[in-house]
Amino acid sequence: MPSLKAIINNLETQVQYSEYDNVMIALSDYVDWGSCGGSATCGTCVCSIVSGEEYFPLPDFFEEEMLEYVGKPNHRLGCQLELENVPDNKLIIKVENGQV
Ligand code: FES
Secondary structure (H helix, E strand, O other), X not given: XXXXXXXXXXXXXXXXXXXXXXXHHHOOOOOXXXXXXXXXXXXXXXXXXXXXXXXXXXXXXXXXXXXXXXOOOOOEEHHHOEOOOOOOOOOEEEEOOOOO
16 A cells, blocks of 8 residues: 655654545544535645645635634645555645644
């Protein structure tokens, strides 16, 4: 299985994921988030991409609106970051205030 590096509350961990996961699902054993199930309506899955931004499309209107609403422009919603095109060990995700 491919893996990514997650920095959660300044602690680094290596996380394996399925190509069918998104970042919110991949990190759900490590972070208590995703209360809307991935529909970009709860704003709990805010994260930032430290490395690997090129593997994802730009945020759509709804993602940008939610990020503005939660006061985190220039971040991403983990549920909108599909991992299917991310090569093994090329992605670094940072989560601040993640509840583990
Ligand atoms: S899981 Fe709700 S906005 Fe991402």
